Amino acid sequence: MMSRAVIGLLYIFTSCVFSDVNIALNKPTTMSSIYEPEEGYHCCNSELAVDGEKPGWVGADFLCAHTAPNDNQQPWWAVDLQNVYDINLIHIHGRTDCCPNHLVNFDVEVIMPTCTCNRWNNLDEGNIYHCHYQATESQNITINCPPNTKGRIVRIKRRDTVNLVICEIEINGNPINSLLKSDFSSTYTTYACGKIGYGYIGPVLETSVAQHDIQCTRRCITNTACAAAEYDKKTNVCTLKGQCTNDTQSSFFPDTYKHVFFIQ
Structure with missing residues (x-):
C-alpha cells in the first residue's frame, strides 16, 4: 500500500505534468455583445473561442467569438476556469484571413472574483491581475503572464470601442490553494x-x-x-x-x- 507521503508526491508530479493542458477548453464564457451576421451562418457566440477550433472559417461557418460593431462600449470577452489557477501562458488566435485590427489595443486580465452568486457580476470589484497589454495588431499571440498571476476568470478587454474577435484562446496554468485531507489519501483542489x-x-x-x-x-x-x-x-x-x-x-x-x- 502506498504511504500518504508517496501519494502527496504523486499529486505534485501530476500537477507539473499536466500544467500545459488547455484549462480554458469548453469552459463557460461570456462577452459584452454578440455580432449577428445578416447571412445567417453559424458565428460569433462567446463559446466559439474555447471550442478547440483554431481556424476562423470551417466550411461555411465562422467559428470565432465576435462582438457587435459600433455598440459604443469597450468590448470584452471572458472565460470562467471554474477553479483558481496560477496562470502561466495564454495563446490567443485571431483571424488569419483578414482584419488584424480586430485583435489590437487590448488588456489581458486575470480576475479573482468577489463572493457573488453570479460569477459574471461585479468582475471589476474582484482582484484584477494585469497579465499583458497588446498595443500592435496581431493574428496570433503568445503571452507569458508575470509570476503570481492568479485567478479564476480571464478577460480580454479592448481600450477602444472597435469590435473584438477571438477565434480561439488556450490557457495554461496550475491549480492553487490545494486542500489535502490529512486523514485520507484523497486530494481536493x-x-x-x-x-x-x-x-x-x-x-x-x-x-x-x-x-x-x-x-x-x-x-x-x-x-x-x-x-x-x-x-x-x-x-x-x-x-x-x-x-x-x-x-x-x-x-x-x-x-x-x-x-x-x-x-x-
Whole structure:
C-alpha cells in the first residue's frame, strides 16, 4: 500500500505534468455583445473561442467569438476556469484571413472574483491581475503572464470601442490553494471565498453537525451540487447550499455566529 507521503508526491508530479493542458477548453464564457451576421451562418457566440477550433472559417461557418460593431462600449470577452489557477501562458488566435485590427489595443486580465452568486457580476470589484497589454495588431499571440498571476476568470478587454474577435484562446496554468485531507489519501483542489459574520439565504441541500468551519467546507467540496458552506459556530450546525437560480433570491444577512464559504 502506498504511504500518504508517496501519494502527496504523486499529486505534485501530476500537477507539473499536466500544467500545459488547455484549462480554458469548453469552459463557460461570456462577452459584452454578440455580432449577428445578416447571412445567417453559424458565428460569433462567446463559446466559439474555447471550442478547440483554431481556424476562423470551417466550411461555411465562422467559428470565432465576435462582438457587435459600433455598440459604443469597450468590448470584452471572458472565460470562467471554474477553479483558481496560477496562470502561466495564454495563446490567443485571431483571424488569419483578414482584419488584424480586430485583435489590437487590448488588456489581458486575470480576475479573482468577489463572493457573488453570479460569477459574471461585479468582475471589476474582484482582484484584477494585469497579465499583458497588446498595443500592435496581431493574428496570433503568445503571452507569458508575470509570476503570481492568479485567478479564476480571464478577460480580454479592448481600450477602444472597435469590435473584438477571438477565434480561439488556450490557457495554461496550475491549480492553487490545494486542500489535502490529512486523514485520507484523497486530494481536493479548490478555492474557498469566505464571508465572516454573515449567513446566506439560498437553496439548502443538507444540514449536519461539524466540529469546525473547515470540516463544513470540506463537506461542501465533496458534494458536487454544493456552492456554499454555512457554519454556525454556536450550534456547530453545517448547512450546505446550492447555486442560486432564477427562481431563488439569494442574499447575505448579518449573524455574528455564522461563517459562509463559497466554493470557487
